[in-house]
Amino acid sequence: MYGSAYIDPNTQFEGYLAPGEDPALLAEFEARIAAGDKIEPRDWMPALYRKQLIRMIEQHAHSEIIGALPEGTWITRAPGFRRKLALMAKVQDEVGHAQLLYNAAETLGKSREDMINDLLTGKSKYSNVFNYPAMTWADSAVIAWLIDAAAIVNQLANSKGSYGPYSRALDRICAEESFHLKYGHDNVVFLATGTPKQRQMVQEALTRWWEPIMHFFGPPDNVSQHTEVLMRWKVKMDTNDNMRQMFLNMYVPKIWDLGLSLPDPDLRKNEETGKWEYTEPNWETFKQVINGHGPCNAERLAVRRMAEEKGRWVRRAILKENTPYAIPLS
Amino acid sequence: MEMTERHVMGLIEMLYKMADDQLIIGHRNSEWTGLGPILEEDIAFSSMAQDKIGQSLALYELLHELGEQDPDTVAFTRNAEQFHCCQLVEAPIGEFDFSIVRQYLFDQAEALRFEMLITSVYEPLAMVSRKFRGEIKYHVMHGKTWIEQLSKGNEESHDRMQQALNAVWPLALGMFEEGDYEKEIAEVHIFAGEKALQARWMETVVPFLSSCGLEIPAHSDAVLGGRKGKHSPELQPLLDEMCEVFRIDPSAEW
Numbered sequence: 001m002y003g004s005a006y007i008d009p010n011t012q013f014e015g016y017l018a019p020g021e022d023p024a025l026l027a028e029f030e031a032r033i034a035a036g037d038k039i040e041p042r043d044w045m046p047a048l049y050r051k052q053l054i055r056m057i058e059q060h061a062h063s064e065i066i067g068a069l070p071e072g073t074w075i076t077r078a079p080g081f082r083r084k085l086a087l088m089a090k091v092q093d094e095v096g097h098a099q100l101l102y103n104a105a106e107t108l109g110k111s112r113e114d115m116i117n118d119l120l121t122g123k124s125k126y127s128n129v130f131n132y133p134a135m136t137w138a139d140s141a142v143i144a145w146l147i148d149a150a151a152i153v154n155q156l157a158n159s160k161g162s163y164g165p166y167s168r169a170l171d172r173i174c175a176e177e178s179f180h181l182k183y184g185h186d187n188v189v190f191l192a193t194g195t196p197k198q199r200q201m202v203q204e205a206l207t208r209w210w211e212p213i214m215h216f217f218g219p220p221d222n223v224s225q226h227t228e229v230l231m232r233w234k235v236k237m238d239t240n241d242n243m244r245q246m247f248l249n250m251y252v253p254k255i256w257d258l259g260l261s262l263p264d265p266d267l268r269k270n271e272e273t274g275k276w277e278y279t280e281p282n283w284e285t286f287k288q289v290i291n292g293h294g295p296c297n298a299e300r301l302a303v304r305r306m307a308e309e310k311g312r313w314v315r316r317a318i319l320k321e322n323t324p325y326a327i328p329l330s
Numbered sequence: 331m332e333m334t335e336r337h338v339m340g341l342i343e344m345l346y347k348m349a350d351d352q353l354i355i356g357h358r359n360s361e362w363t364g365l366g367p368i369l370e371e372d373i374a375f376s377s378m379a380q381d382k383i384g385q386s387l388a389l390y391e392l393l394h395e396l397g398e399q400d401p402d403t404v405a406f407t408r409n410a411e412q413f414h415c416c417q418l419v420e421a422p423i424g425e426f427d428f429s430i431v432r433q434y435l436f437d438q439a440e441a442l443r444f445e446m447l448i449t450s451v452y453e454p455l456a457m458v459s460r461k462f463r464g465e466i467k468y469h470v471m472h473g474k475t476w477i478e479q480l481s482k483g484n485e486e487s488h489d490r491m492q493q494a495l496n497a498v499w500p501l502a503l504g505m506f507e508e509g510d511y512e513k514e515i516a517e518v519h520i521f522a523g524e525k526a527l528q529a530r531w532m533e534t535v536v537p538f539l540s541s542c543g544l545e546i547p548a549h550s551d552a553v554l555g556g557r558k559g560k561h562s563p564e565l566q567p568l569l570d571e572m573c574e575v576f577r578i579d580p581s582a583e584w
Binding site for chain 1: 357360361363364365366367368369370371372373376377379380383384387401402405406425426479480483484486487490568571572574575576578579582583584
């Protein structure tokens with residue numbers, strides 16, 4: 001699920017060609033991308049391209065494992081065999097995505113261990129949505145439907161990106177995500193058409209999750225030189241606002257069809273422009289959460305840290321020295 | 331020999347304990363999701379958990395065909411004293427050493443149990459056993475690979491494996507607690523019985539564990555009672571969690 005390729009608002013870019021980088025190589029690199037070629041691990045690439053991709057793929061990978069936590073707590077509570085089996089398989093897929101993505105980032109020269117360490121120290125981020133609690137079973141249903149749906153919008157765009165291992169990993173991930181989305185949708189439909197208690201649960205969950213969902217694609221992009229360069233290099237494939245519009249267009253009607261309401265009285269499609277109008281979510285909150293002050297940041301990292309601590313003796317007993325070059329899994 | 335009521339009761343008793351074992355161990359194994367020592371183990375434990383829960387479902391369906399309630403009702407509405415699982419499967423996941431030793435010892439017994447059941451005269455059970463055997467083969471392989479690597483990894487990991495084995499062994503012996511109808515199900519060739527299974531299991535696990543440099547705990551008494559509804563204090567909280575949503579409204583469709 002879970003990638004969200006917004007550029008961290010804290011990120012500062014320097015010039016996009018590092019000192020000593022050959023403009024002729026850059027021209028060749030850009031020509032290949034413009035022609036639709038994929039860049040492979042051992043090809044020349046600008047340092048900024050490598051850095052931005054590592055950041056993005058790593059953030060996506062972290063989101064998969066951290067995202068397994070709020071949903072994972074519902075595996076042991078899922079009502080009935082059908083849901084229990086489906087949710088187990090879904091969360092397992094997400095962890096599998098992390099495995100694939102850590103590997104894709106490793107092909108760019110950063111080890112999984114270093115990435116996990118940066119996650120634990122807070123140096124590298126994961127998708128903000130997982131800093132919110134999944135309070136009821138219905139929250140897990142809303143996550144599986146709408147967060148996965150939002151992620152698909154994002155990942156389908158990014159799968160057309162220029163870095164081979166990431167783009168191929170995303171093709172595989174999107175195929176699995178589409179099953180998750182069906183699972184989530186089916187789950188929400190059962191709740192929305194179920195008993196009054198079930199309807200209430202799902203409506204409350206949706207209301208809780210609306211702002212995080214609106215945050216999911218990131219704040220409106222600044223029109224900066226860097227955004228422009230990253231889009232030319234096919235690292236960033238579309239603007240945050242465009243992706244949010246695509247999501248709203250596909251899913252708001254489906255949500256309303258189920259008789260559920262969204263906590264934004266101004267949400268409507270402007271038939272003239274074809275665009276959705278909505279109340280801007282609070283971007284200050286978004287920034288606060290990214291910077292570690294969301295309702296669950298501390299808890300998520302504490303759980304991850306505990307797992308890392310408890311597993312250390314196992315890794316020490318079996319793991320070999322890192323090989324310098326990671327063979328792409330995708 | 332003709333099947334009497336006692337034979338059917340024996341069959342039902344056996345199916346319940348097998349299904350309950352699978353459900354509870356599957357539930358426990360699923361608790362590793364997100365918490366494994368390496369990502370690959372989150373994935374492996376989740377796979378095994380899915381197989382186990384799937385197997386328990388198949389066994390509850392066999393029970394349903396014999397007149398018991400539907401699988402969701404049976405799994406999600408009973409209290410601890412109505413469960414027939416052994417205490418081995420109830421124990422919390424603990425650290426990875428405990429979980430991996432339990433996984434191997436349990437799955438090796440399951441592999442042998444289902445191999446024996448392939449020739450059961452109760453054809454529906456023989457049929458699912460054939461299917462399960464293919465799945466459990468990989469679970470056993472998983473457990474063996476880890477036990478071997480960790481026993482031979484370094485001093486710390488070796489010590490941990492030995493301590494885990496010491497802790498798990500009496501619980502594991504409790505898997506073979508006999509039921510009230512051992513004679514009946516054996517005489518009509520539904521299942522040769524727990525004693526026969528335990529003998530085969532000992533012949534398999536003892537040489538393997540010894541080859542890993544582990545000592546089998548001597549004078550260890552089996553932890554019994556699970557088959558008769560006597561459980562550790564950990565089972566009821568597990569069930570409370572498992573049934574939390576289902577019990578909001580058992581008549582609702584989820």
